[in-house]
Amino acid sequence: MVQAWYMGDLSADDDQRLPHKTEPFEELSLDQLKERTGCLYWKIEDEDVENSPLVEKIRQERGYNYKDVITVSPDKLENYETKVSAERESLI
Template identity: 55%
Template sequence: MVRAWYMDSSADDQRLPHQCEPPKPVALDELRDLTGVLHWQIDADRYEEEGKLAGIQKERGYSYTDVITVSPEKLQNYEEKIKNFFEEHLHSDEEIRFVMDGSGYFDVRDKHDQWIRIECVKGDMIILPAGMYHRFTLDEKNFIKAMRLFVGEPVWTPINRPCDEHPARLGYLKSLA
């Protein structure tokens, strides 16, 4: 189940939890209010029979899917790609991920530009709004298999920070106001 917390400012391995001391958890309804992030719990072993994912796809217009496995053994140019995933960026479209196996962290900025770490594990589906600054990293298990969903053709282009005048960023900030 998705869990979230404010991050410490440690420069330790990015794959560590980076919890503050004492921990500062973020409730899931608070996460939505602070960031616009949406989430669902879906049975990763029975998602086709369950129908929940298909319902979300239909409701939100997701017409394209693919599956990515991120691990040193499975992803070509792993070191370069994991470095790129962890570079703070935004997208002009939503970023939608359904974790089919494994786990990892999405780091997102709240309304006050503070980092919140979101732990995603098998069965979690998360939607990061267009225009939201974020980054991704694996956890210490170094493995995630995720379905990526898109409206229409996939757009892979990350727009690295700073890009505060980008139309998607301006729209995102307006949606939080």
């Protein structure tokens, strides 16, 4: 299940991996997320994401001529802490 919500205020020292939900909690539906940000979501259950028929269908329908698969995990992503921190900075 996917959940999207408005984030509360963050300081530079906050751990960006925590939820940082607002109080009171304001959840967004996937339709609201798409309308407000253009962010799309697909649930891909294939173990072999690189060769997933659904990924290929999405690429064809949306006219994508590339694909990248990135596993964001400390044991899979080199320099995990640095990259996660850099991504947070690009979103703020």
